[in-house]
Amino acid sequence: MTPHVAPLPLDWSKGTLASVLPSVADRLGVRRYAGKDVFELPAAPRAVVVLVDGLGHDLLLQRSGHAPFLRERLATAHRVACGFPTTTATSMGSFGTGLPPGAHGLVGMQVLDPQSDRLVNELSWEDGPDPRSWQPHGTVFEAAVNAGVEVTMVGPRYFEGSGLTTAALRGARFTAARALDERVTAAVSAVRATPKALVYLYWGDVDKVGHVHGCESWQWGDAVESVDGALASLVGQVPDDTLVVVTADHGMVDIAHENRLDLIDEPDLMAGVRHLGGEPRCIQLYTLDGATDDVAAVWRERVGDRARVLPREQVIAEGWFGPVEERVAGRIGDIVVAMNDSFAVVHSGLMRPELVRLLGLHGSTSDVELAVPVIVVPPRRGV
Template sequence: MTDESRVPDWSAGTLASVLPSVADSLGVPDFAGADRFGLPPVPRTVVVLVDGLGYDLLAQRSGHAPFLRQHLASARRIPCGFPTTTATSMGSFGTGLPPGSHGLVGFQVLDPDTDRLLNELSWEDGPDPLRWQPSRTVFQTAEASGVAVTRVGPHYFDGSGLTNAALRGGRFVAAKHLDDRVAASVESARATRRSLVYLYWGEVDKVGHVHGCQSWQWGDEVEAVDRALASLADRVPDDTSIVVTADHGMVDVPFDQRLDLAHEPDLMAGVRHLGGEPRNLQLYVQPGAQQAIAEAWRERLGRLARVMTRDEAVDEGWFGATTPLVLPRIGDLVVAMQDQFAVVHSGLMRKEIIALLGVHGSTSEAELAVPVIVVPPRRAALGR
């Protein structure tokens, strides 16, 4: 693994470009000219987001995915955004906006109105999702233009805080097993002449977290996804395109390559809230302590982490265009881990988080790069 990373070019193709591009291919007027991937004009599209299926991992282990491997040569390798974490990426995916605009800027971030950390994945005791993220989603805009929008996923996603913030719009169909989600997606695509179906699958990410993304278990799960996608492609109407993407990649970090802040009182001095996650912490600090804490962290971690002030991270473009509403949600300091390294706090973080072998959140290419794989329709559409 290397330290190579790149600030996402938000004006080019990123994860935030995927749904606007699909909407353009479906003829949604609000997104005319938005396509960044050369998608074919079609009346129907199924978009599949496979949680944790980073481009580099897929390319490295493509032997487990013969169906997807057929399309890798024409696939696009794009950055998901920053931080490389599900809540942030879902915000970018669902709204077509960068994190600094949609406001879902990390796994755990500060709610300035309550001075409490918000877990943007679980949304436990969180604010009104429509207030937290008020921008219209791509699904809502597509639905308003006459496209039948269906979202297929686990039942507990329906009405959740993250779903309502980032992915609201259209109808929700609950299905537990992957084959059932494929069947629901096929049925939804067939039901209406002009349709956008979104299918989410999270097991690749879960297996990678628990067993590591280099494990045989990860490969087995990718094989299962690949078989399901091949079945989906065989069963959708002939004029349907399929777009496969992901929310982030992943790296394995050995447990002996982790620093526990519970044993580092000097690093925690002046830190009011410890946000983010082990690969990308966001520190909310006492007034006036930002520079001193930054210097202490830089001296202690050296090349193992990049310690940025909020202004540095925003000015460099990591969060894209950042609004005044969103700015105070970002940590006073953003600590992006490098190499195979992570920082935990055994006194503050849940033991389930600390026990994960596969992790993500930082700026390495392995975490940033995700695929956009287009499976074209079996026949050209005669009109949308």
């Protein structure tokens, strides 16, 4: 399958991944987000929002035989874009703040910190900057807590206090749980504990399985079956005045290794490059002074129609990241290389071996990577 390349920029005033939590907060009565519900959600005193990492809308539609619970609700689901680049760190920034990447500033998996002139991995946040300074905007969770809503985040223990959690999702009380059934139990307990609640549950194994085995594999189907059953269990256990919303942070495409360009064998493509950022489906190049035009020309000649090679000024002017704040602009590559079709770029000398080996990838602008579901399960009893 060759994924269609979707148009950018997005209309951030309409439904996107960044609209999910503000819409839920609106229906919970959080005044800051009054009128922000773009999904016509029912009002409810309690809500559970589940984000399944890597469960793209189009992937779910193609493999819906593995997800009977979700399949029954796909006809009424919203198909929205997660934003660019289609990567977890960026999407979590949009999800948690309700803002586009150009505002929250998490503009890729690995981007430049202009102040220190070194790369920051916004996913691992290893030796990263202060996350509150890096992303200074308030989160939806903080606003909900200030409005009297009890907010709980359920996820793996290593997320608690991490750089990405602090930058994008701060404000929630954290409950650590490992297995999927343990997270469902924790989410149900949290939502039952108070009459006004917002519970966020994260599950990452669908993404992990897709990376290793591919999103077209039987293993990916099994991972979706597991989460589908857990979601059915969750909905069956929450109080009958509880709204449940299921979404994802991005989709994924399988890229065969023969369709990858390894920069370790392409010295001409690294000439004039100071830092190599981004990820295999969306490379961000930080160039030496005065080298940007020459680097872009060499890359365009080499990759041809397999990628779009665009200068920072163009992607900002065209709104790929939404409106870009001044403090954020320098984090974006001098050149952004967005892959088309079934193509990826790696550097086996600079990238971690486990990243180079991955089969399922994301980061670029195909429909399969961009489209995520917003599946709404209304309360069994109206308010």
